Amino acid sequence: MAISAERRDDFPILRRRVHGAPLVYLDSAASAQKPERVLDAVDGFYRQHYANVHRGAHTLSAEATDAYEAARTRVARFINAPDERSVVFVRNATEGINLVAHAWGRRAIGPGDEIVVTVAEHHANLVPWHLLAAERGAVIRGVPLGGDQRVDLDALKGAMSPRTKLVTTFHVSNVLGVLNPIAEIARIAHEAGALLLVDGAQAVPHLPVDVQALGADMYAFSGHKVGAPSGIGALWVREELLATWPPFMGGGEMIRTVALDRSTYADIPMRFEAGTPAIAEAVGLHAALDYLDEVGLQDIWDHDRALARYAIERLRGVDGVTLYGPEGDDRGGIVTFNLDGVHPHDVASALDVRGVAIRAGHHCAQPLMGALGVRSTARASFWIHTTTDEIDLLADALGEVRTFFAGVA
Ligand code: PLP
Helix, strand or coil, X not given: CCCCHHHHHHCHHHHCEECCEECEECECCCCCCCCHHHHHHHHHHHHHXXXXXXXXXXXXXXXXXXXXXXXXXXXXXXXXXXXXXXXXXXXXHHHHHHHXXXXXXXXXXXXXXXXXXXXXXXXXXXXXXXXXXXXXXXXXXXXXECCCCCECHHHHHHHCCCCEEEEEEECECCCCCEECCHHHHHHHHXXXXXXXXEECXXXXXXXXXXXXXXXXXXXXXXXXXXXXXXXXXXXXXXXXXXXCCCCCXXXXXXXXXXXXXXXXXXXXXXXXXXXXXXXXXXXXXXXXHHHHXXXXXXXXXXXXXXXXXXHHHHHHCCCCXXXXXXXXXXXXXXXEEEECCECHHHHHHHHHHCCEECEEECCCCHHHHHHHCXXXXXXXXXXXXXXXXXXXXXXXHHHHHHHHHHHHC
């Protein structure tokens, strides 16, 4: 693993203890901890440069505007978007997907049109389409997993029809940990004349993302999962598409002119950013992306995958553990499991007492839980600061939890 253990020192929160034990944070897929550099950037911005953006003629406003727009340019470079004009700041991936559903979907989708999703989507990439389908009379088509717990590409091809307007899917699954073959999915979508929206929430923090090479039309992600503050995220849309979309929300910042009874709207991307945006959060996002580039995205991906392999091997050795998701080179740092006879919430609570933070529940993926034949699972997720020692601790603790519950039962 090319990532040095000294990287742990970049995360101040890892110095704290939980219930008297050192914090072992295995919940990065829910939200990532923040590197010191991000905390410093946000703090320094508030202390030295803070003001509202795009409005004032004064120095601080100009500095804040420059910082905010520099963050947009940084996002564009990070995901290899051809132009920063095609990057819209949103609150998170959820808002980015909702923006597409409203600004594009309400005009482009009509009765009988079809939207193709997979069974493994996060609710953030299902519910906006349910709302749109109910409003516009559209049909949602679901693609199942194959026997290998990867998206069944033959079934995807079979789901396409002349009515398919959109294919939308995850880049990395928040439950199965698997990388979706987006370039191939883009070809299938485009051959059918549909657009492709990619939910990049679990990919952008973990591997190099190049939206052009992927062939995506739209790509959304959340800042809080890449080490930035919460409240900032980005949606990239191919510029020629975005330029045709109407506003998503109305208010200040997004207008050109306003009369009492009508308005005209700003050019992209401002047309989609009504109201005062998350300014310091954008500065934090800029710092987080700088940090990820310094660590190296390919190294992070290799590190995550090596940890996943290690964790799968260790957890397999624990009596009563069932693991979910495929194995292979396309499996990132998310390991989902159940412990026989112990509810995932009890697993998470018992680990918390030992200072180990994992997630338990349906992971906002109820259709996938149904496909896996469970109601909920436990999930350990890894990032830059995760070590094999921490995974050993997890595996040993799970063994103890299992013994304890077996004794009680
Ligand atoms: N998509 C995936 C795959 C996720 O894992 C998540 C969050 O866990 C989301 C979307 C939604 O992210 P947010 O809540 O930051 O909008």
